[in-house]
Amino acid sequence: MTSDRHWVLASNNAGKIAEFNRLLQPWGIEVSAQKDLGVDSPEETATTFVENALIKARHAARISGLPALADDSGLAVDALGGAPGVYSARYAGEPADDDANNRKLLDALANVPDAKRTARFHCVLVLMRSAEDPIPMICHGQWPGRIARETTGGGGFGYDPLFLVPEDGCTAAELPAQRKAQVSHRGRAMAELRERLGDSVA
Numbered sequence: 143m144t145s146d147r148h149w150v151l152a153s154n155n156a157g158k159i160a161e162f163n164r165l166l167q168p169w170g171i172e173v174s175a176q177k178d179l180g181v182d183s184p185e186e187t188a189t190t191f192v193e194n195a196l197i198k199a200r201h202a203a204r205i206s207g208l209p210a211l212a213d214d215s216g217l218a219v220d221a222l223g224g225a226p227g228v229y230s231a232r233y234a235g236e237p238a239d240d241d242a243n244n245r246k247l248l249d250a251l252a253n254v255p256d257a258k259r260t261a262r263f264h265c266v267l268v269l270m271r272s273a274e275d276p277i278p279m280i281c282h283g284q285w286p287g288r289i290a291r292e293t294t295g296g297g298g299f300g301y302d303p304l305f306l307v308p309e310d311g312c313t314a315a316e317l318p319a320q321r322k323a324q325v326s327h328r329g330r331a332m333a334e335l336r337e338r339l340g341d342s343v344a
């Protein structure tokens with residue numbers, strides 16, 4: 143099915159790219175970040191993770207001529223009715239700024255007690271074999287946790303310093319990269335993709 147051994151990774155987020163390089167390492171597929179192939183970032187105009195991931199994958203596949211893997215992801219906070227959700231990257235405005243986003247989230251939850259600070263990360267992956275692929279492969283992973291009262295840890299990216307992982311008793315920014323790759327929304331979505339690709343990857 144996906145016999146092509148060179149994919150474009152339809153993301154400009156260095157944190158995501160590092161995680162994908164780790165996750166894809168055993169797959170026997172060469173992956174190039176889109177900017178290394180001269181692919182810019184399209185506007186994310188949709189209101190769902192699925193549609194934004196389709197936009198990113200189709201754009202990268204069209205320009206590069208390679209199969210494209212895109213990730214649209216974000217943090218859904220229960221006390222905020224699922225916000226920032228699809229708008230996670232732009233929560234505090236554009237251009238995207240992780241520190242400003244984290245500060246805005248802490249402010250928004252200032253009066254929310256610990257028991258109500260539940261949240262989850264979502265990751266939707268789209269794999270398109272070509273820009274005209276009529277059946278893109280769509281996978282979804284979730285990662286439940288809670289929002290801390292202050293940032294802790296220097297690893298990861300985005301909202302990781304505020305995302306408490308219940309099983310580990312620390313924030314996602316304190317987890318070893320290997321552990322985050324196993325348990326995160328992205329790791330889970332990638333496990334689904336791997337399963338569905340079956341024998342077509344190494």
Ligand SMILES: O=c1nc[nH]c2c1ncn2[C@H]1C[C@H](O)[C@@H](COP(=O)(O)OP(=O)(O)OP(=O)(O)O)O1
Nearest residue numbers: 153154155213214215216217230231299300301302
């Ligand atoms: O594991 C994660 N750990 C912490 N934060 C995360 C994670 N996964 C997504 N996030 C946050 C970052 C960003 O605020 C938004 C994704 O937005 P999203 O548009 O999908 O990515 P992006 O604009 O950073 O890069 P790109 O679109 O080029 O892939 O959710």
Ligand SMILES: [Mg+2]
Nearest residue numbers: 183186214231
């Ligand atoms: Mg984006």
